[in-house]
Amino acid sequence: MFRRLPDAPPATATILVDGRAVRAVPGESVAAALLANGIVACRTTPVSGAARGPYCLMGVCFECLATIDGEPNRQTCLVLVRDGLRIETQSGARGLGP
Amino acid sequence: MTARSFDLAVVGGGLVGAAVAWGAARTGARVVVLDEGDIAFRASRGNFALVWVQSKGMGMPEYAAWTVASSEAWAGFADELGRESGIDVAHRRPGGFHLALSDAELQARADNLKRLHNQPAMQRYPYEILDRERVRGMLPEIGPEVVGGSFCPLDGHTNSLKLLRALHTALARAGTPYLARHAVETILPRGGGGFRLLSSGGTIEAARVALCAGNGNARLAPMLGLSVPVRPQRGQIVVTERVQPFLHHPVVTVRQTDEGSVMLGDSLEETGFDTATGLGVTGTIANRAVRLFPRLARVNVVRTWAALRVMTPDGFPIYEESTSHPGAFVATCHSGVTLAANHARLVGPTIAAGRLPAETFAPFSARRFDVPQAA
Numbered sequence: 094m095f096r097r098l099p100d101a102p103p104a105t106a107t108i109l110v111d112g113r114a115v116r117a118v119p120g121e122s123v124a125a126a127l128l129a130n131g132i133v134a135c136r137t138t139p140v141s142g143a144a145r146g147p148y149c150l151m152g153v154c155f156e157c158l159a160t161i162d163g164e165p166n167r168q169t170c171l172v173l174v175r176d177g178l179r180i181e182t183q184s185g186a187r188g189l190g191p
Numbered sequence: 192m193t194a195r196s197f198d199l200a201v202v203g204g205g206l207v208g209a210a211v212a213w214g215a216a217r218t219g220a221r222v223v224v225l226d227e228g229d230i231a232f233r234a235s236r237g238n239f240a241l242v243w244v245q246s247k248g249m250g251m252p253e254y255a256a257w258t259v260a261s262s263e264a265w266a267g268f269a270d271e272l273g274r275e276s277g278i279d280v281a282h283r284r285p286g287g288f289h290l291a292l293s294d295a296e297l298q299a300r301a302d303n304l305k306r307l308h309n310q311p312a313m314q315r316y317p318y319e320i321l322d323r324e325r326v327r328g329m330l331p332e333i334g335p336e337v338v339g340g341s342f343c344p345l346d347g348h349t350n351s352l353k354l355l356r357a358l359h360t361a362l363a364r365a366g367t368p369y370l371a372r373h374a375v376e377t378i379l380p381r382g383g384g385g386f387r388l389l390s391s392g393g394t395i396e397a398a399r400v401a402l403c404a405g406n407g408n409a410r411l412a413p414m415l416g417l418s419v420p421v422r423p424q425r426g427q428i429v430v431t432e433r434v435q436p437f438l439h440h441p442v443v444t445v446r447q448t449d450e451g452s453v454m455l456g457d458s459l460e461e462t463g464f465d466t467a468t469g470l471g472v473t474g475t476i477a478n479r480a481v482r483l484f485p486r487l488a489r490v491n492v493v494r495t496w497a498a499l500r501v502m503t504p505d506g507f508p509i510y511e512e513s514t515s516h517p518g519a520f521v522a523t524c525h526s527g528v529t530l531a532a533n534h535a536r537l538v539g540p541t542i543a544a545g546r547l548p549a550e551t552f553a554p555f556s557a558r559r560f561d562v563p564q565a566a
């Protein structure tokens with residue numbers, strides 16, 4: 094559904110999404126990297142269990158939450174890709190954490 | 192144009208007005224609810240949602256009994272309301288806690304509850320003072336500073352936004368008009384009985400009127416020969432993102448909602464009609480919550496708000512019929528979530544019938560404030 098622009102910089106970074114390595118452009122948002130790789134749902138909602146994915150891409154809708162480097166409920170549209178980031182999709186509400 | 196006419200006009204569509212109106216409408220009375228616009232101060236939209244018993248009634252044992260009665264009636268009320276509105280208000284009564292962060296706090300808590308239950312004519316209710324280990328058995332997430340707490344099996348909670356929504360849905364299904372943007376400016380007795388309510392949205396006539404306007408009652412009551420000395424008292428609340436269930440009993444200042452959010456409350460501030468929030472107070476609230484449950488420190492806050500309590504001089508409710516204007520009633524209180532079951536099942540129907548039986552309601556008359564205070 095989503096494609097990178099023809100003049101996008103090369104996807105030289107590798108991030109792990111649920112343990113699977115995918116390619117991403119350093120400095121793009123994690124949300125953009127997920128969408129570019131066809132991952133349109135990053136969590137299910139705590140109340141109804143419906144699938145959710147990045148929507149506003151500008152930090153206001155909170156639909157794009159995922160666990161990043163072990164920290165739950167990060168807004169993936171506000172975190173920039175670095176090589177080696179670990180992303181976990183979320184199912185329902187987060188736990189209390191450690 | 193002639194004014195629309197009803198058996199009972201309820202002024203105020205918050206938790207108190209909506210519960211009273213629903214209770215009245217279910218007896219077959221033709222009821223109307225008048226309310227202000229969305230900018231109104233509404234405690235009903237910003238409260239902590241406890242259905243709470245422990246510590247209620249110091250200075251007025253009848254209030255303790257009234258609270259226990261509502262707590263006992265709540266499950267049945269929630270069922271009935273659920274059937275008539277199609278909304279589950281998520282009422283639970285697993286028993287609730289006050290937690291203490293020092294031995295002195297725990298001792299003070301034990302002394303207070305003992306004093307409360309030693310009042311003459313007190314209808315005692317069960318509670319226990321628990322040490323740290325027993326608290327931890329029920330609340331495994333408590334932090335190292337928690338030394339113990341008081342537990343009352345009658346305490347519970349609900350989802351108070353769903354409660355307000357359910358009451359309004361049930362009212363609509365019962366055919367009771369809800370007139371928003373009808374701020375009542377003046378209430379006039381009508382020749383030959385009944386009342387005319389002049390509002391920003393038009394004039395309404397009714398045989399009876401019930402003032403359930405929260406802090407608005409202070410201004411309206413004297414028009415009907417009543418005195419309702421309520422004042423706004425601000426409370427700030429902090430709300431976290433949703434987390435998996437970890438807190439299976441409400442604590443008086445920390446509770447997890449049916450949908451997973453954690454609510455942290457709530458301050459007591461004498462700041463008039465002002466619903467500003469500030470980091471000083473919300474920071475203190477969050478800090479204490481983290482001392483009670485340290486793992487909350489890593490959970491994100493998503494919202495803070497302030498709302499205005501409706502406070503009488505002694506904190507107890509006022510239920511009264513005007514002697515100079517028979518047919519004019521007032522019902523106002525602080526704990527409108529806790530007392531919603533009583534308001535729907537007892538206050539609404541008795542107002543619809545035109546009389547507040549003295550044996551239940553006499554202690555709640557505002558005449559108690561006329562007695563000169565001893566020094």
Ligand SMILES: Cc1cc2nc3c(=O)[nH]c(=O)nc-3n(C[C@H](O)[C@H](O)[C@H](O)COP(=O)(O)OP(=O)(O)OC[C@H]3O[C@@H](n4cnc5c(N)ncnc54)[C@H](O)[C@@H]3O)c2cc1C
Binds near residue numbers: 239530
């Ligand atoms: C921070 C906080 C925490 C709380 N926690 C709890 C709790 O845990 N448990 C509990 O039981 N209670 C709690 N409460 C108290 C509870 O919320 C209130 O007792 C209850 O909401 C009061 O309802 P009400 O309908 O009287 O008032 P409100 O909700 O204030 O509603 C009054 C209504 O009257 C209308 N009105 C006013 N003037 C006029 C007029 N002239 N004409 C027409 N309409 C008018 C307003 O528009 C408003 O809708 C809390 C309150 C606060 C603020």
Ligand code: FES
Binds near residue numbers: 148153
């Ligand atoms: S996509 Fe809306 S906040 Fe991230």
